[in-house]
Amino acid sequence: MTKRKTFEKFAFYFGNTLIALIFVSPLIWMISSSLKPESEIFKGLNSLSTFFPKGASLSNYIEVFQRINMWKFIGNSLFYVLVIIVLDLLVNSICGYALAKFEFRGKNLLLTLVISLMVFPAEAIMLPMYREMADLGWINSWASLIVPFVAKCFSIYMFRQFFLGIPDELLEAASIDGCGPVRTFFRVVMPISGTVYATIFILDFVAHWNDFMWPLLVVTGEEKRTIQLAIQTFFGSKPINYGPIMASLTISAIPMLIMFIFLQKYYVEGIASTGIKG
């Protein structure tokens, strides 16, 4: 091992450790403050001790759960996000499969439509969408949070790209065995396509778990309140104590963290593949 190599190795670990610590310091501060009594949070901000709670206590967390129904809001978010995902996986995968493997009239038109609708910004159509929800009587209902987001051009496109790679021989073999096209899809194609389903699952989860604007419009009151709305409301409600606020932020990040730990590989692949295919 040359001196230079040792130095490079040292520089790599030292540099990255330093930069990573600075990079995540806001999150460390968030967690550290969530464990401190209110009077301690803003004491000694200019010293390193601000990042380390002395005598950590969970009282801020207890206060959050006493003041608001955190479980319910997390449950609300988990529920509507998971329902969107399950429906998205079904509806868009069969559509993507038809576009990849079936011949039918209007196929090219549909494909062109899917690709061009992919760039439609949802923010531009939220007003008539809101009106539509009101006309359907869906304001403040699960339907308004779920139904409009089931069909997604992006998912259709991702599924199509994946299914294109499945060899036709496999489908023909299934057909010779007497499988109709529908059965072939559910019995043969779906079971070997776990990766693309997992990728869409985690991309969807992140997107909808974080969604703020649409729930802000269609959810009124506590019944259907999502976790993002809940922490935003908590942030603005008196008494403003920063310890519990930091605790609420930390709690709300946990479900996504868990999801990320388990599906990290697919998420990274999903991001990377969107980049390479463009």
Next chain:
Amino acid sequence: MKKSINKISERRAAYIFILPAVVLLAAFLIYPSLQTVRYAFTDYNIMRPDRIVFCGLNNFTELLKDEDFWIAVKNTLYFTVLVVPFQTVLALALALLISSRRKGVSIFRAAYFSPQVTSMVVVAILWTVMYNSSPDSGLLNALLVKLGLEPCGFLNDPKTAMNSIIFMSAWQGAGYQMMIFLAGLQGISREQYEAASIDGAGKIQSFFYVTLPGLKSVIQYVVMITVIQAMKLFTQPYVMTKGGPQNSTRTLVYYIYEQGFQKRNFGYACAVAAVFFVIVISLSLGMKKIIKAE
């Protein structure tokens, strides 16, 4: 004979398979898009949904005279023009930092990605607290004072509010682009670096002559998605500043929200939305064209 039966059943299956997606897209994407255009030419007020009167180009001529609209356009462009290069360079730098295959790299990768795993609302609230303008209760101002600098107004000062949002947004978003860059870096072969090094290229030269050209299409893609994302800025100003101080962080999407839902000028807000729509679509088509042309 068997074949043709197969074809028929395949076609039938195809229509069944596309039906749910097509119906939902028509109902919740195409229909509202058309409605946006329709309402943009009316004086629709949300309090009087039964009385929608066509008013021609009134909303659009109004827009041209509307100072707040132009401020929103300016703020959105300002945010985009600054955040895109900043975030892209930051993401590329982070990707380069961890591109080597050493032990423990995944820990650093997770660290740089961690703001992505916490939602935008969470980091927006966190940074609002950190940006507090008093050195006694704002983490960043305490740091500035410690370094012997003047405390900064951050979100309270119209001069620095948008920059503060830019800085935070780049920090939150860079991890995502970093992942795309990492995948791109893996696509550059080792031989190219070796060839460059045989030709006597140092680290810096091989970055400019091998890495950057090799990443060209990835950079273009990253810039494109970052631009489009930046144009939609809403959550940060909503949570952190409510568009203030002095309108300095009011963006186009924020303005649509404000006009449509707070001031209840639905028709007018749809006109703003239509303009926003045209801007975003032309930006993404324009950038796609540039990418394809090369």
